[in-house]
Amino acid sequence: MSQSNDASPIEIKISKLGAKNYDKKVLIKGLVSSFTFVCFIMEKACFICRRCASSNIIDQDLEDEKLIEAEICSKCRNRRKGKGQQGFELDKEHSIINDFQELYIQERQEDISIGRTPEIVKIKVRGDLTDKVKAGDNVEIVGTLKSESEKPNNNINFTPYIEAEIIEKKPNILEDFKLTEDDIDKIKTWGQHPLIHKIITNSIAPHIQERETIKESLSYSLFGGVRDKSKDKRGDIHSLYLGDPATARSELLTFGAEVSPIGIYTSGTGSTSVGLTASMVQNKKGLWKIEAGALVRADLGILCIDEVDKMAKSDLHSVHTAMEQQILPISKAGKYYSFNTRTTIIASGNFKYGYFDEYKDIADNIDLDTALLTRFDLIFLIQDKPSSDNDDHIIKSILGIETEKDENLPILTKSELKKYIAYAKGINPILNENAKNILDDYCQDLRRRFGNDEKGATAFTLRHVAGLVRLTEAHARMALKEIADETDAVAAIDIMNKSLEICGWKTPENIFAEKTLKYQKQKEEFVLKYIKEQEIQPVSINQIIDELKNKNVSPETTQKIIDSLRIGGQLIEEKIGFYSAVEN
Numbered sequence: 001m002s003q004s005n006d007a008s009p010i011e012i013k014i015s016k017l018g019a020k021n022y023d024k025k026v027l028i029k030g031l032v033s034s035f036t037f038v039c040f041i042m043e044k045a046c047f048i049c050r051r052c053a054s055s056n057i058i059d060q061d062l063e064d065e066k067l068i069e070a071e072i073c074s075k076c077r078n079r080r081k082g083k084g085q086q087g088f089e090l091d092k093e094h095s096i097i098n099d100f101q102e103l104y105i106q107e108r109q110e111d112i113s114i115g116r117t118p119e120i121v122k123i124k125v126r127g128d129l130t131d132k133v134k135a136g137d138n139v140e141i142v143g144t145l146k147s148e149s150e151k152p153n154n155n156i157n158f159t160p161y162i163e164a165e166i167i168e169k170k171p172n173i174l175e176d177f178k179l180t181e182d183d184i185d186k187i188k189t190w191g192q193h194p195l196i197h198k199i200i201t202n203s204i205a206p207h208i209q210e211r212e213t214i215k216e217s218l219s220y221s222l223f224g225g226v227r228d229k230s231k232d233k234r235g236d237i238h239s240l241y242l243g244d245p246a247t248a249r250s251e252l253l254t255f256g257a258e259v260s261p262i263g264i265y266t267s268g269t270g271s272t273s274v275g276l277t278a279s280m281v282q283n284k285k286g287l288w289k290i291e292a293g294a295l296v297r298a299d300l301g302i303l304c305i306d307e308v309d310k311m312a313k314s315d316l317h318s319v320h321t322a323m324e325q326q327i328l329p330i331s332k333a334g335k336y337y338s339f340n341t342r343t344t345i346i347a348s349g350n351f352k353y354g355y356f357d358e359y360k361d362i363a364d365n366i367d368l369d370t371a372l373l374t375r376f377d378l379i380f381l382i383q384d385k386p387s388s389d390n391d392d393h394i395i396k397s398i399l400g401i402e403t404e405k406d407e408n409l410p411i412l413t414k415s416e417l418k419k420y421i422a423y424a425k426g427i428n429p430i431l432n433e434n435a436k437n438i439l440d441d442y443c444q445d446l447r448r449r450f451g452n453d454e455k456g457a458t459a460f461t462l463r464h465v466a467g468l469v470r471l472t473e474a475h476a477r478m479a480l481k482e483i484a485d486e487t488d489a490v491a492a493i494d495i496m497n498k499s500l501e502i503c504g505w506k507t508p509e510n511i512f513a514e515k516t517l518k519y520q521k522q523k524e525e526f527v528l529k530y531i532k533e534q535e536i537q538p539v540s541i542n543q544i545i546d547e548l549k550n551k552n553v554s555p556e557t558t559q560k561i562i563d564s565l566r567i568g569g570q571l572i573e574e575k576i577g578f579y580s581a582v583e584n
Helices: 181-191 196-203 212-223 249-259 313-317 320-325 388-399 414-424 433-450 462-478 486-502 513-533 541-549 555-567
Strands: 025-036 039-049 055-059 088-090 096-106 120-126 138-148 159-169 239-243 263-267 278-282 288-292 302-306 327-332 335-340 344-350 378-382 571-575 578-581
Touching: 025 120, 025 159, 096 138, 181 196, 181 414, 196 212, 196 414, 196 462, 212 239, 212 249, 212 344, 212 378, 212 414, 212 462, 212 486, 239 249, 249 263, 249 302, 249 344, 249 414, 278 327, 278 335, 288 335, 320 327, 378 486, 433 462, 433 486, 462 486, 486 555, 513 541, 513 555, 513 578, 541 555, 541 578, 555 571
Parallel strands: 120 159, 239 344, 239 378, 263 302, 302 344
Antiparallel strands: 025 096, 025 138, 025 288, 039 055, 039 088, 039 096, 096 120, 138 159, 278 288, 327 335, 571 578
């Protein structure tokens, strides 16, 4: 017995839809993976009798979608076929025609268990519900589960679909990420930890040893910079890892996709430009259907592409525009459509000859176009070089043998790290003047030194300048800071230097040490003066932090300044968290 139309819908996962739900109202949640352009469908056909000219209205089977013709005239009994019968003529003008569209909804990432292919269900949309959503949108749909067959009527196999009654476009998964008050309290506590950046790095694939620099760079991509629509400024930090076999690149990418609130992992061996970007094809009914690829479905999230070197050059070329311009246009048969691809790309691959060839230049070891390389903010080359210390840690880790740790820092679980990233992405740090000045000096110097470099894998382009801003913002985001200061700029320069040096550049050490030291000394002098001027001694660390916040100095930086003054003998910690100045 069918369920009444006013009954409450049954909320169910797409993968759980079954025969028991047939002809019942259901509520599903998912992402629009593909859709057809809006067309017309005849719901009631008007046939004019050729004998008496009367109109005959015939209801159409919306499940079968094949035209049902009038068999006999209701007035003169004229028939469609037979000897002496004159048949009917279809009158489209007086038929009832409605808008029609098909959507294909895919399970959301959090609903897919590990190792299972995401399920997709077809949605039939009519009338005012058409043309309301596009590929990549996060939606909730209420409708009745029905079935159809593309084979002859005597076939007993049917394919399920949902006849939509309500379509609601939800905020993207990142904005709609559910965090409890307890989650937010924990996140804020972690964000105040002076070594939060180290905690995040250690929490990325903690079972993988001796890849700290790679994990650090991965953390920048996971948090990203600030996207500014008014300035057409992207916030995505694209990273590329090329290395010898068995250097844990695939595991790191898999981990990155799992902890990102929106994350997709794909392998270059099975990816084409269509699978990565989008395509426009005609289905069996002749409707033009747009299918969204991984770049579109990962909009506002992360796409991890493993074995990128295995992809055809033509397929790689198709992602160039999407990476930089954040827009993916497609056109075919006079039809045009464009998608948002505000997606962070984290890619990995092997060297040109399998292993790194020490007797060739770095550029000769990389089998990727320069045009593609310049679109990555960070590039790292990972070599499997024997090292007694590193090998000892790695082998012991694989064998499960306990080793001594340098720090007793907490490790965030995958769930905790995903929640932390989701919360941090809601913070949009602004660079202060000190940070801007440091980046300005660095970029001016690097442009003079390496703007036309021919020996390294890439030249220092203006894209790197914008990349440094994003890296600075990402470093501030990791500490949940509203203001990105010089400590964030110096950290961004440090990770950029590591990337450039690995790519064959000899960047001068401590280029900006003098300028950074100048800012540090100014802050130290301010802290000492402030403590000495207070009537009540000793002064609490919280009081000092609050005062420096007014100067756009983060709690993390304030703690480092106090530690430096204490180690230098200029401050005394009278009791835990309370300091007084040493009299000269």
